[in-house]
Amino acid sequence: xxxxxxxxxxxxxxxxxxxxxxxxxxxxxxxxxxxxxxxxxxxxxxxxxxxxxxxxxxxxxxxxxxxxxxxxxxxxxxxxxxxxxxxxxxxxxxxxxxxxxxxxxxxxxxxx
Amino acid sequence: xxxxxxxxxxxxxxxxxxxxxxxxxxxxxxxxxxxxxxxxxxxxxxxxxxxxxxxxxxxxxxxxxxxxxxxxxxxxxxxxxxxxxxxxxxxxxxxxxxxxxxxxxxxxxxxxxx
Numbered sequence: 001x002x003x004x005x006x007x008x009x010x011x012x013x014x015x016x017x018x019x020x021x022x023x024x025x026x027x028x029x030x031x032x033x034x035x036x037x038x039x040x041x042x043x044x045x046x047x048x049x050x051x052x053x054x055x056x057x058x059x060x061x062x063x064x065x066x067x068x069x070x071x072x073x074x075x076x077x078x079x080x081x082x083x084x085x086x087x088x089x090x091x092x093x094x095x096x097x098x099x100x101x102x103x104x105x106x107x108x109x110x111x112x
Numbered sequence: 113x114x115x116x117x118x119x120x121x122x123x124x125x126x127x128x129x130x131x132x133x134x135x136x137x138x139x140x141x142x143x144x145x146x147x148x149x150x151x152x153x154x155x156x157x158x159x160x161x162x163x164x165x166x167x168x169x170x171x172x173x174x175x176x177x178x179x180x181x182x183x184x185x186x187x188x189x190x191x192x193x194x195x196x197x198x199x200x201x202x203x204x205x206x207x208x209x210x211x212x213x214x215x216x217x218x219x220x221x222x223x224x225x226x
Contacts, residue, residue: 030211030212031211031212033212033214040200040220040222041219041220042114042116042118042202042204042217042218042219042220043155043202043204043215043217044114044217045214045215045216048212048214050212088155090215092212092213099157099160099168099213100157100213100215101157102154102155103154104153104154105154
């Protein structure tokens with residue numbers, strides 16, 4: 001399977017704490033993306049990191065990419081209850097650009 | 113609001129029914145997608161359309177029939193479904209830019225097959 005895998009599958013933290021989610025993938029990539037999904041809703045794009053980048057920031061989000069290990073991490077700092085959602089990584093598999101392979105997701109619960 | 117609208121939001125159907133899911137995007141994108149999301153399983157890509165042409169059919173059973181009349185509309189026609197087809201069906205659209213493909217998703221149709 002070319003699916004990515006997120007780790008952990010589920011994460012529970014208190015508001016104000018940081019949340020770190022990891023993603024591993026199997027093929028070469030041109031870029032990697034992170035998406036967020038609120039329960040029963042569609043996915044929303046958060047951030048994209050290119051294969052020649054090692055780190056990227058967007059607000060309270062920090063993404064790292066290690067292509068030698070085929071892994072990425074998403075850090076959410078100072079978490080809020082509204083961050084409660086599932087988070088997915090997605091890769092393009094290095095083929096072309098009209099297809100993404102999504103990971104299995106990390107379910108994040110942030111308690112007030 | 114993501115610019116991708118799916119209807120209906122919820123659908124309950126019997127195994128002998130025929131129904132259709134509709135997706136419309138207002139983003140001017142050239143590619144549209146159908147995904148199936150089942151509980152505790154990864155998101156499964158079903159179909160990809162690029163400029164109205166189907167470019168991917170991910171071994172989807174023939175009881176699912178896609179239709180893309182133009183770049184803004186995508187349908188998924190359903191007939192003689194099975195209970196295991198119950199899932200959240202998500203539509204997405206994208207426009208390739210600079211070598212990357214950021215997808216915009218609709219809110220999904222929650223399908224229950226009885």
